[in-house]
Amino acid sequence: MIRVAVDAMGGDRAPQAEVAGASDALATLPDDFLIQLVGRTQVIEAELAKHPKIDRSRLEVHEAADVIGMGEKPLAAVRRKPESSIVRGLTLQKAGGSDAFVSAGNTGAVLAGSTLLLGLHHGVDRATVAALFPTGGAPTLVLDGGANVDCSARELVGFAYLGSVYMRDLMGRPDPVVGLLNIGEEEEKGGAVVREVHQLLKQAPRINYAGNIEGRDILPGPWQRVPVDVVVCDGFVGNIVLKFYEAAGRLFVGLLKDSVPDIFERPAPAISRLVRLLDYSEYGGAPLLGIRGVSIICHGSSSANAIKNAIRVAVQASRSGLSQHIGAEFAQREAAAQS
Amino acid sequence: MIRVAVDAMGGDRAPQAEVAGASDALATLPDDFLIQLVGRTQVIEAELAKHPKIDRSRLEVHEAADVIGMGEKPLAAVRRKPESSIVRGLTLQKAGGSDAFVSAGNTGAVLAGSTLLLGLHHGVDRATVAALFPTGGAPTLVLDGGANVDCSARELVGFAYLGSVYMRDLMGRPDPVVGLLNIGEEEEKGGAVVREVHQLLKQAPRINYAGNIEGRDILPGPWQRVPVDVVVCDGFVGNIVLKFYEAAGRLFVGLLKDSVPDIFERPAPAISRLVRLLDYSEYGGAPLLGIRGVSIICHGSSSANAIKNAIRVAVQASRSGLSQHIGAEFAQREAAAQS
Numbered sequence: 001m002i003r004v005a006v007d008a009m010g011g012d013r014a015p016q017a018e019v020a021g022a023s024d025a026l027a028t029l030p031d032d033f034l035i036q037l038v039g040r041t042q043v044i045e046a047e048l049a050k051h052p053k054i055d056r057s058r059l060e061v062h063e064a065a066d067v068i069g070m071g072e073k074p075l076a077a078v079r080r081k082p083e084s085s086i087v088r089g090l091t092l093q094k095a096g097g098s099d100a101f102v103s104a105g106n107t108g109a110v111l112a113g114s115t116l117l118l119g120l121h122h123g124v125d126r127a128t129v130a131a132l133f134p135t136g137g138a139p140t141l142v143l144d145g146g147a148n149v150d151c152s153a154r155e156l157v158g159f160a161y162l163g164s165v166y167m168r169d170l171m172g173r174p175d176p177v178v179g180l181l182n183i184g185e186e187e188e189k190g191g192a193v194v195r196e197v198h199q200l201l202k203q204a205p206r207i208n209y210a211g212n213i214e215g216r217d218i219l220p221g222p223w224q225r226v227p228v229d230v231v232v233c234d235g236f237v238g239n240i241v242l243k244f245y246e247a248a249g250r251l252f253v254g255l256l257k258d259s260v261p262d263i264f265e266r267p268a269p270a271i272s273r274l275v276r277l278l279d280y281s282e283y284g285g286a287p288l289l290g291i292r293g294v295s296i297i298c299h300g301s302s303s304a305n306a307i308k309n310a311i312r313v314a315v316q317a318s319r320s321g322l323s324q325h326i327g328a329e330f331a332q333r334e335a336a337a338q339s
Numbered sequence: 340m341i342r343v344a345v346d347a348m349g350g351d352r353a354p355q356a357e358v359a360g361a362s363d364a365l366a367t368l369p370d371d372f373l374i375q376l377v378g379r380t381q382v383i384e385a386e387l388a389k390h391p392k393i394d395r396s397r398l399e400v401h402e403a404a405d406v407i408g409m410g411e412k413p414l415a416a417v418r419r420k421p422e423s424s425i426v427r428g429l430t431l432q433k434a435g436g437s438d439a440f441v442s443a444g445n446t447g448a449v450l451a452g453s454t455l456l457l458g459l460h461h462g463v464d465r466a467t468v469a470a471l472f473p474t475g476g477a478p479t480l481v482l483d484g485g486a487n488v489d490c491s492a493r494e495l496v497g498f499a500y501l502g503s504v505y506m507r508d509l510m511g512r513p514d515p516v517v518g519l520l521n522i523g524e525e526e527e528k529g530g531a532v533v534r535e536v537h538q539l540l541k542q543a544p545r546i547n548y549a550g551n552i553e554g555r556d557i558l559p560g561p562w563q564r565v566p567v568d569v570v571v572c573d574g575f576v577g578n579i580v581l582k583f584y585e586a587a588g589r590l591f592v593g594l595l596k597d598s599v600p601d602i603f604e605r606p607a608p609a610i611s612r613l614v615r616l617l618d619y620s621e622y623g624g625a626p627l628l629g630i631r632g633v634s635i636i637c638h639g640s641s642s643a644n645a646i647k648n649a650i651r652v653a654v655q656a657s658r659s660g661l662s663q664h665i666g667a668e669f670a671q672r673e674a675a676a677q678s
Contacts, residue, residue, distance in 0.1 A: 243554030
């Protein structure tokens with residue numbers, strides 16, 4: 001049975017959202033899995049008392065006395081707080097006692113902790129946060145989503161491989177199309193690093209590279225030069241676009257409400273579908289790709305629904321063998337480079 | 340009378356959109372101005388024949404035998420094609436025969452031509468394209484909008500001044516709030532250049548600096564940490580977010596149509612207002628800030644409406660003395676730096 005450790009202390013709404021999300025996941029997700037809530041036992045048990053119907057036979061509580069705050073410096077916090085919920089949850093996975101970790105806590109600390117404790121696959125230079133962008137149809141994967149501000153050309157090429165394996169394994173796209181985020185399609189566009197990545201990706205084996213793409217090509221529609229599944233960019237750009245999109249979605253819904261005041265009185269399915277189309281919580285957190293294991297990073301303000309869906313992604317990633325496939329992909333790359 | 344030169348040969352829909360936009364502008368805008376269509380006289384006259392009611396007493400045609408293509412290298416094209424509509428239009432302004440230039444042609448060529456022919460104000464290191472983001476209410480100014488890929492810290496600080504003068508002069512905001520686009524509000528966020536800009540802006544006189552902002556803070560709403568008028572970023576990030584926003588707006592309208600098929604049959608004002616709220620063409624092109632003169636850059640795919648509104652912005656910028664105010668602002672900065 002797949003065991004998913006959930007950081008019960010991370011996130012702005014912890015432990016309420018985490019415990020409610022775990023409860024929803026156990027009640028509604030079809031898979032056979034077990035949840036390990038990691039955090040202060042007393043706090044967790046007090047919250048669990050509000051969910052008397054939760055299936056305790058598929059739920060464990062793992063004590064972690066400490067918490068890493070949202071504002072703490074990631075690496076220092078991970079080193080200084082071995083009893084924190086993040087370090088405890090990841091250590092459990094490292095020791096073989098868990099299969100996946102889900103946290104809405106300090107993103108940098110989850111990244112640093114996952115990299116340090118679980119390690120990177122051979123040939124992976126840097127782990128990346130893979131952010132799915134809702135589009136109303138098939139989502140687009142953007143990576144890096146904010147973990148890595150400055151990226152080398154080699155790291156960005158690595159993201160193309162990581163994203164391709166992810167889309168194959170978890171989104172069922174056999175030959176995902178990769179685009180490099182730039183300000184024009186021409187060869188000479190962008191800074192030195194982006195231009196180098198473009199040249200490297202053109203020759204990269206097993207990457208279905210569509211070339212440079214522009215901001216508009218991230219979202220599917222007639223304005224796209226080419227449809228893409230995977231968008232490669234550094235974490236500075238990725239994070240800004242990701243957060244901008246969240247605000248734009250909320251702005252649109254607000255403007256719609258102002259323009260057509262009775263819109264939300266209409267038959268519920270149509271409008272609730274529209275709002276859900278743009279709802280990140282349906283995707284349930286961004287997997288950290290490149291590490292030896294499964295670690296899912298959730299938005300700090302994650303709702304119970306977002307946590308539930310992150311648990312779903314964690315189960316899928318574990319069951320599909322995503323991490324193993326990434327390891328195999330990079331082993332093949334390394335072998336080819338040396339031959 | 341303010342004289343606005345319009346590049347009749349630039350843009351994907353030239354000369355139709357340009358001539359129709361000029362005709363609309365003359366018929367509907369309240370100001371007293373004159374339009375100078377620059378391009379191949381024969382082509383322009385053939386197009387003008389379709390607009391028999393146009394006010395020819397306020398319209399001139401200026402011959403330019405050559406055209407700079409969208410794919411040409413900007414600087415080389417400007418140097419090699421003195422008879423192009425872009426170079427002719429800007430030369431007219433330099434010689435005192437025109438007050439403003441509007442073009443939907445090769446953006447890089449308009450930027451290079453404006454910088455070379457009109458020159459920069461003393462103390463301005465680089466001209467910037469100022470992009471207004473529609474928000475349904477007061478628009479947000481994002482700069483650079485794509486002209487400058489790699490920017491130094493000093494250039495980015497300059498953009499904060501350029502944007503502040505623009506928002507005071509043209510948007511009536513007496514004390515515009517400036518935000519620095521980053522991936523978190525903390526001091527240590529971002530790469531080396533962004534961190535340096537943050538320190539410089541904190542001490543910058545006459546800048547109402549709100550600190551680092553995130554992607555979501557570009558758009559007004561309850562998700563903002565602080566409302567901002569001016570967003571400073573390099574042209575790589577600015578261009579990607581700008582184009583992404585265009586696609587997001589179109590995607591949203593499409594999803595709305597799919598979810599609520601009869602939405603566009605509803606009383607027109609509500610929905611057309613919503614669509615217009617997100618319509619860039621209402622803003623009419625991005626002014627190039629920092630040059631000694633007025634130059635407005637339009638989207639390559641500009642409609643007649645976009646051209647009309649760009650002419651409106653050109654008239655406003657000329658009448659308000661935007662360029663002179665920018666010159667005075669930078670003279671004050673230079674004087675303060677030397678004292």
